[in-house]
Amino acid sequence: MMMLIELSSLQKKFSQHEAVKSINVTIQKGEIFGLLGPNGAGKSTTISMIATLLKPTSGDIRYKGASTLHDSRTLRASLGYVPQELAIYPEFTAKENAQFFAKLYKVPKKERQERIDSVLYKVGLLDRASEKVERFSGGMKRRLNIACALLHKPDVLMLDEPTVGIDPQSRNYILEMVKDLNTEGMTILYTSHYMEEVEFLCDRIAIMDHGDVIALGTREELTDMMEHQDIISMEAAPMHEEFQARITELPDVSYTELHNGILQIGIHKQADVLPEIFTIAKELGMRIRNVEVTTPRLEDVFLYLTGRKLRDE
Numbered sequence: 347m348m349m350l351i352e353l354s355s356l357q358k359k360f361s362q363h364e365a366v367k368s369i370n371v372t373i374q375k376g377e378i379f380g381l382l383g384p385n386g387a388g389k390s391t392t393i394s395m396i397a398t399l400l401k402p403t404s405g406d407i408r409y410k411g412a413s414t415l416h417d418s419r420t421l422r423a424s425l426g427y428v429p430q431e432l433a434i435y436p437e438f439t440a441k442e443n444a445q446f447f448a449k450l451y452k453v454p455k456k457e458r459q460e461r462i463d464s465v466l467y468k469v470g471l472l473d474r475a476s477e478k479v480e481r482f483s484g485g486m487k488r489r490l491n492i493a494c495a496l497l498h499k500p501d502v503l504m505l506d507e508p509t510v511g512i513d514p515q516s517r518n519y520i521l522e523m524v525k526d527l528n529t530e531g532m533t534i535l536y537t538s539h540y541m542e543e544v545e546f547l548c549d550r551i552a553i554m555d556h557g558d559v560i561a562l563g564t565r566e567e568l569t570d571m572m573e574h575q576d577i578i579s580m581e582a583a584p585m586h587e588e589f590q591a592r593i594t595e596l597p598d599v600s601y602t603e604l605h606n607g608i609l610q611i612g613i614h615k616q617a618d619v620l621p622e623i624f625t626i627a628k629e630l631g632m633r634i635r636n637v638e639v640t641t642p643r644l645e646d647v648f649l650y651l652t653g654r655k656l657r658d659e
């Protein structure tokens with residue numbers, strides 16, 4: 347596998363606040379690389395630095411081995427970037443937007459029409475090409491934004507939380523489209539705070555928190571970090587505070603987390619703690635309604651590493 351983008355000791359400070367803390371990440375040609383982390387983790391700052399829209403405080407970004415900090419032309423020509431905020435004109439039609447960006451990206455005139463039709467088709471908007479964007483749903487606008495980033499046939503596509511606040515249908519459409527683009531050979535950098543999306547899409551994942559990459563690997567490598575863990579999810583009525591406190595004290599329990607009435611208990615793999623848990627529940631007069639034992643997912647890895655939930659709810 348060829349290293350396509352290398353971030354070395356990449357750091358960004360906003361006055362005293364260190365938004366990205368000297369991270370080292372390499373993105374291989376042909377992979378879907380995910381940046382997963384909660385809001386404020388530093389994902390957008392990182393991706394904006396790669397897109398050359400934000401100057402790093404220190405460190406380097408190399409594209410195909412050459413630093414992009416002084417000469418970003420090669421990278422810019424090969425990069426499609428879809429920011430979190432929509433960058434399209436609502437009073438124009440979808441086609442007019444695409445025409446505008448095709449000119450901006452210097453797509454040769456004789457190729458423009460075909461290219462525009464092809465990207466609008468790809469995002470499922472060819473039949474709506476002549477409609478004004480202000481009449482589009484959030485998901486359609488987002489898809490058009492992606493189409494505009496594809497006009498110059500980039501080698502790398504970077505998407506910053508592309509599914510936030512859109513309908514499930516558009517979300518699935520985008521996820522499938524990203525997979526297809528990757529199958530056709532495009533390298534993808536995808537940021538999200540949705541664990542399921544990153545699990546579904548990404549070959550490798552960097553988990554970010556407070557500006558730092560706290561873990562990096564394939565999904566299996568990340569969940570293997572917790573190879574000594576199983577997760578018990580338990581619903582009970584009532585759920586006593588004392589119950590959680592006593593469970594946390596048990597020797598085979600590594601952590602507990604109460605969320606939406608469900609108590610999650612991280613236990614050493616195959617530890618026989620259920621009888622003790624049931625006994626404590628009985629002592630406290632609780633009725634257990636549901637118990638499930640599962641192997642860890644990325645969400646659990648985040649909880650394990652940070653002691654916090656990935657999502658802010």
Ligand SMILES: Nc1ncnc2c1ncn2[C@@H]1O[C@H](COP(=O)(O)OP(=O)(O)OP(=O)(O)O)[C@@H](O)[C@H]1O
Pocket residue numbers: 360363364365383384385386387388389390391392507
């Ligand atoms: N222009 C800026 N000036 C000052 N602080 C900033 C600026 N941009 C980002 N930050 C701060 O840097 C940190 C990282 O923000 P960033 O947007 O990169 O996080 P994120 O992981 O992309 O989260 P989100 O999904 O909410 O955008 C945050 O604490 C944010 O407040």
